[in-house]
Amino acid sequence: MDCCKAVRDKQWIYPTLVLCMYGFFATMKPAEPFLTPYLVGPYKNFTIDQVTNQLFPIWTYSFLALLIPVFLFTDYFRYKPIIIAQGIALVINYILLLFADGIVAMRYLQFNNGLVSATEVAYYSYIYSIVDAEHYQKVTSYCRSITLIAYTVGSTMAQLLVSLADVSYFYLNAISLGSVTVALVISFFLPMPRQSIFFQSTAESSNETIKPNTSNDYLNPKKNIQESAENSVFPERKQLGIDETVRIKEKNDFLKAILQLWSDFKTCYSSRNLLLWSFWWAIATCGYYQTFNYVQVLWDHIVPSKNSSIFNGGVEALTTLTGAITSFGVGYVKLDWAIWGELVLGIFSGVSSAALFIMDYTDNIWVCYAGYMLFKASYMLLITITTFHIATNLCLERYALMFGINNCMALILQTILTIIVVDSRGLGLDIVTQFLIYGSYYALIAGLFLLRGVHTFIHNKLKKKRKNLEEDFTIFTLDPPTQQMCTNTKL
Numbered sequence: 001m002d003c004c005k006a007v008r009d010k011q012w013i014y015p016t017l018v019l020c021m022y023g024f025f026a027t028m029k030p031a032e033p034f035l036t037p038y039l040v041g042p043y044k045n046f047t048i049d050q051v052t053n054q055l056f057p058i059w060t061y062s063f064l065a066l067l068i069p070v071f072l073f074t075d076y077f078r079y080k081p082i083i084i085a086q087g088i089a090l091v092i093n094y095i096l097l098l099f100a101d102g103i104v105a106m107r108y109l110q111f112n113n114g115l116v117s118a119t120e121v122a123y124y125s126y127i128y129s130i131v132d133a134e135h136y137q138k139v140t141s142y143c144r145s146i147t148l149i150a151y152t153v154g155s156t157m158a159q160l161l162v163s164l165a166d167v168s169y170f171y172l173n174a175i176s177l178g179s180v181t182v183a184l185v186i187s188f189f190l191p192m193p194r195q196s197i198f199f200q201s202t203a204e205s206s207n208e209t210i211k212p213n214t215s216n217d218y219l220n221p222k223k224n225i226q227e228s229a230e231n232s233v234f235p236e237r238k239q240l241g242i243d244e245t246v247r248i249k250e251k252n253d254f255l256k257a258i259l260q261l262w263s264d265f266k267t268c269y270s271s272r273n274l275l276l277w278s279f280w281w282a283i284a285t286c287g288y289y290q291t292f293n294y295v296q297v298l299w300d301h302i303v304p305s306k307n308s309s310i311f312n313g314g315v316e317a318l319t320t321l322t323g324a325i326t327s328f329g330v331g332y333v334k335l336d337w338a339i340w341g342e343l344v345l346g347i348f349s350g351v352s353s354a355a356l357f358i359m360d361y362t363d364n365i366w367v368c369y370a371g372y373m374l375f376k377a378s379y380m381l382l383i384t385i386t387t388f389h390i391a392t393n394l395c396l397e398r399y400a401l402m403f404g405i406n407n408c409m410a411l412i413l414q415t416i417l418t419i420i421v422v423d424s425r426g427l428g429l430d431i432v433t434q435f436l437i438y439g440s441y442y443a444l445i446a447g448l449f450l451l452r453g454v455h456t457f458i459h460n461k462l463k464k465k466r467k468n469l470e471e472d473f474t475i476f477t478l479d480p481p482t483q484q485m486c487t488n489t490k491l
Helices: 001-008 013-027 032-040 046-076 080-099 101-117 120-129 133-164 168-185 204-210 222-232 242-268 272-302 312-330 339-359 365-391 396-422 431-477 479-491
Strands: none
Touching: 013 080, 013 133, 013 168, 032 046, 032 133, 032 168, 032 272, 032 312, 046 080, 046 101, 046 120, 046 272, 046 479, 080 168, 080 431, 101 365, 120 133, 120 222, 133 168, 133 312, 168 222, 168 339, 168 365, 272 339, 272 365, 272 431, 339 365, 339 396, 339 431, 396 431
């Protein structure tokens, strides 16, 4: 018995190791911090306006369009095929960056990049379907940490190669192609989960449950009872046959899962507390995505990459490391988040707003880099607090659902912002005006949550004071011996 338990306890190691290896090579892409300089440089020869107003918006639209279908298919097909699809999409991206020319090819690349982003849900959800719940915290920290390490390694490598070895951006893309190809190969070694999180019933389990009759069935009364129950659920079984019954059962299971998702959705967002934190998650993530997507364009505006050396890779490496340290530090902060949480969201959203305004108004690239580091560290801090606060109030299935919905809402808001502000078919504003809007956007978030936080703080203080007064009044109205006993207990 102890031997079986020991074997079961070690079963989480192999899938976690393989998934972490995949995550490292899929994220370790030295070309990423220098994408904008590569596109506007001699290799692709796009203008900065084409990159900003015609190419990058496609990623937003693609991500939004694919997120919900991918979220459902990821669970239904049990994760591994979606992770493999992500690996294939990454390989296609870098083949296009290396060998394809023209705006049509780059538009398809941006669409494909939306698919890569949408399939990240498979990477972060896969491990929960294959390891026991007792290992969730450990494997989650491994899988998330390895991507931060990989991004830091890739960005550092890129900066060193560009600054010290004078390696061209083309070869950074070649190295990235090699890295994502390794990730694709590794993805085939992932074990296939036996069941999904939401769609628990699979064709395999159906086949195990519904079996053809044999001459010895009367020897197994439990089996007879089970099949009688199945026949009562599927009265057409005898007429349709086993295969058709399995298909009907799978269809019913799918519909039941959708109804369960809808029920979980209503449960999650019926809590005013969770609704408020999810609201911050959605609107702040929208601003973060928008800033992250276009910050290289701002850097290129301040210091054109064609005319001088740039340090995008070093800044991204240091920023990611700072964000990781900040996120790690949240675990050691002792606060009553029910009282202080909204104030913290408001204060650090204000810090993010100030950082964006500094980035927008400065002509010094180093000041802009510092502002970006401050902005990203603030967001990483707050999203970690928000994720932790929501996760502690929900079971795994509902957390995964809320994660998908919150990100979907963020993308809807980002799409609206992109259509109005960035897209050439909308206002098509220049990058300086865009960042002025993003800074104002975060200032609005900060104002809303500071007001809400002050209200919550005062409300809790008054509630506590009223409770103490009620206790004192209760003690005052009791007889003297009981007063003395209650006073001693209170002390």
